[in-house]
Amino acid sequence: MHGWQFTGAGEPLRLVELPTPRPGRGQVVVDVRAAGLCHSDVGFVDGHITWMLEQMPIVLGHEVAGVISEVGEGVDGFAVGDRVGIAGDGLDAPGIVLDGGFGEQCIGKVDQLVPIPDNVSFVQAASGTDAGMTSYHAVRVVGGVGPGHKVGIIGLGGLGLTGARIAVLAGAEVYAAEIDEEKHEAGLAAGLTAVVADAKELATYELDVIVDFAGFGTTTAAAVEAIAPGGRIVQVGLGSVDMTISNQALVTKQLQLLGSLGGKKADTAAVYELMAAGDLEIVTTPLRFDQIADGIDLLRAGGVQGRLVATYDAT
Structure with a gap:
């Protein structure tokens, strides 16, 4: 598979070929369909918050939505073909503790998986895992x-x-x-x-x-x-x-x-419910998978409307 890998502060993301991930116990493999770009990703690349990352090099991308393609041992309630978002809890998220959504596939921990309603797009679902979750948690839970x-x-x-x-x-x-x-x-x-x-x-x-x-x-x-x-x-x-x-x-x-930092799985689920009801649509600006490195530069420069979301060929 291909992924945009981060190797160190001040270094640009590099598109590299990586082994296909295999799920451990309590994990699944998610074929990524959409991944949001966050200002935190700019902070990682520029060195301001690189200390948060638990491994290096790493494929960034902590706003992930896709389809389960493989299920590891001890996984209940999810199956191959399920549409899911990965709701990382604070710093325990793909793209921070392990390779994330700027790759064509990534690992999802079963306790972070949130089913995506049928009428919610992968783009909206990806945005809901961070932009939605963080906002909901700050406003409704902490506020x-x-x-x-x-x-x-x-x-x-x-x-x-x-x-x-x-x-x-x-x-x-x-x-x-x-x-x-x-x-x-x-x-x-x-x-x-x-x-x-x-x-x-x-x-x-x-x-x-x-x-x-x-x-x-x-x-x-x-x-x-x-x-x-x-x-x-x-x-x-x-x-x-x-x-x-x-x-x-x-x-x-x-x-x-x-x-208030991030949120919980329940916050993402609540956001998906608002989306499914037609009450909430996160403003997004689309880009392609091959434009992710350029997207980091766009975020750094400012002026992006809403959330930048990269989409993948199968979307």
């Missing part, structure tokens, strides 16, 4: 967003726009801050009440919860100043390593500041 809440979303990129839509579907009144005004229309189309350019402007709305999908330090500081007393801030974005916030505002407003 506790539900009916009647007033919610702020900072950043309307691939994660933020999805998180905003999930908050709307949860019955919340949702506002967003996005510096790129070309993305404002997409936010309003997703059901947001208003979109502003600067996170500081969110103070107008007396928000119960703010989810920061940007994470540039200044955005988190703005969230601390903007949120209502007793509010909850969920930090997802890692746009910068450090942040400086107002300790006075944090204490006197009695705020909660929580970090």
